[in-house]
Amino acid sequence: MSLLSCQQAIFRDARKIDAELEAYRMKDLGQSVSSIEACWKKDSLLVQLIDSVLIRSNDIKIGFLNLAISRAQYTFDRGAMKPTVSGVIQPSLRKFSKYTMDGVGNYDTQFSPNITKEQIIPEHLPDVMIGLQSSWEVDIWGKLSKRKKASALRYLATESGQQWYITSLVSEVAGMYGQLVALDQELDILKTNIGIQFSALSLVKIQKEAGKVNESAVQQLEAQWLNSRAQEGLVLQQIIELENQLRYWLNQPTKKIARSQYPFNCSLDSSMYAQIQIDQLERRPDVRQARLELEAQLLNKQSADLALKPSVVLSGMLGVQGFQPAYLFQLPSSMAYQLIGGITAPWLNRSALYSNISRENARWKALDLSYQNALLKGFLEWDTQVKSLAYLQRMDQLKEREVMLTKGAIATVGTLFTTAKANYLEVLTAQQNALRSELELLEISRKRWIHAIQLYRVLGGGW
Numbered sequence: 001m002s003l004l005s006c007q008q009a010i011f012r013d014a015r016k017i018d019a020e021l022e023a024y025r026m027k028d029l030g031q032s033v034s035s036i037e038a039c040w041k042k043d044s045l046l047v048q049l050i051d052s053v054l055i056r057s058n059d060i061k062i063g064f065l066n067l068a069i070s071r072a073q074y075t076f077d078r079g080a081m082k083p084t085v086s087g088v089i090q091p092s093l094r095k096f097s098k099y100t101m102d103g104v105g106n107y108d109t110q111f112s113p114n115i116t117k118e119q120i121i122p123e124h125l126p127d128v129m130i131g132l133q134s135s136w137e138v139d140i141w142g143k144l145s146k147r148k149k150a151s152a153l154r155y156l157a158t159e160s161g162q163q164w165y166i167t168s169l170v171s172e173v174a175g176m177y178g179q180l181v182a183l184d185q186e187l188d189i190l191k192t193n194i195g196i197q198f199s200a201l202s203l204v205k206i207q208k209e210a211g212k213v214n215e216s217a218v219q220q221l222e223a224q225w226l227n228s229r230a231q232e233g234l235v236l237q238q239i240i241e242l243e244n245q246l247r248y249w250l251n252q253p254t255k256k257i258a259r260s261q262y263p264f265n266c267s268l269d270s271s272m273y274a275q276i277q278i279d280q281l282e283r284r285p286d287v288r289q290a291r292l293e294l295e296a297q298l299l300n301k302q303s304a305d306l307a308l309k310p311s312v313v314l315s316g317m318l319g320v321q322g323f324q325p326a327y328l329f330q331l332p333s334s335m336a337y338q339l340i341g342g343i344t345a346p347w348l349n350r351s352a353l354y355s356n357i358s359r360e361n362a363r364w365k366a367l368d369l370s371y372q373n374a375l376l377k378g379f380l381e382w383d384t385q386v387k388s389l390a391y392l393q394r395m396d397q398l399k400e401r402e403v404m405l406t407k408g409a410i411a412t413v414g415t416l417f418t419t420a421k422a423n424y425l426e427v428l429t430a431q432q433n434a435l436r437s438e439l440e441l442l443e444i445s446r447k448r449w450i451h452a453i454q455l456y457r458v459l460g461g462g463w
Helices: 005-006 011-018 021-024 029-042 044-055 058-079 101-109 143-209 215-250 278-283 284-304 350-420 424-457
Strands: 084-095 125-138 311-322 335-346
Touching: 011 021, 044 058, 044 143, 044 215, 058 143, 143 215, 143 284, 143 424, 215 424, 278 284, 284 350, 350 424
Parallel strands: none
Antiparallel strands: 084 125, 125 311, 311 335
16 A cells, blocks of 8 residues: 555545534634745745655655554444454364263154155264354444544544644754754854954954054954854854754755755744634644544543443354255255344443443543643744744844944944054954854844744644
């Protein structure tokens, strides 16, 4: 069975059970998710990376195989409601003691004028039976149907879990891609500032030889230059870690991770997402999964309660039988059938059934709390991301102004330093401030990207 068939094989009964979950009006929420997707789908390299991960990731394939397992369990539980029919070929050989009713009866039968020569029963009695046997528990209380529905809901819960994993993986990949691009940009900033710092260091060395500054100025500027070079190595190490994680998901250990220069070019207005209601978060696959598991467990609990009621079981046999193979198909004389009906009710094992009821009830209560937690967690995650985006939007505007000022200060102080109107400490401070403000602006942009991606995940995704 292919992975695609595992993904596409959705059961009609399961979809009927889950139909009420589709009644929520998610138009506004869907538009919100689409607006977030539009931001990163402008970057074709990111889209290609996400699609490749979803196709090649072994974890995704494992998820689809788990879906196949869940579907097979549903098919098994559905089959439990139908009669079992099995073909039987049953040869046997018996000899009755002469001191039993069967032995005496068979011996006397030999002398009866009512039987033919072919009907004489041999002392060593062979018996051959060919036919069909069937057994069927009549679901008069709905116990089996509840198990079937519970299995269908668990299948849908597994499917929602797979959707949530895909949504989370898309978010992880997009987030790491953004971090890689931010680290690339950080490298560019560091290299630019390393060049500026080296030029300042060279100038200070010349001025020291001319007696205008002392050795302390040279040492401090050189220390700053070396610090920036050390930061460059740290950034390269972080890039390797992120790239290797993406290679793991791609299942390609030597894959080059292509990326654009700077993807943080979409401005998300946080007010667009400020009107989401908590019940709209049912769209999230993890919340949906929690609800489906809760509904499935409710049916399991009800089925456990019904186990205390009597069961009606019908069984039967239909075939041909004879003590000589030659007589098997002399119909209708060789035809044999049996029909048995029985009502059974638990008696001595009721304590075990009560224990099972207590266990299923406890599981139901635990899943009810898990469902409430999933809703609450989803709402708080949404609140965090929306408010963080609003704060970061304001910070970004202020930090851009700061970067412009600090870069201008470097040029101003450099000019003053060459004319001896500023000392080396002012040069050092200006360079430090410029580097710090640029990196902080980059970090704010990276956080805006990450929070936008997390908002996509919080709202349920849909890649």
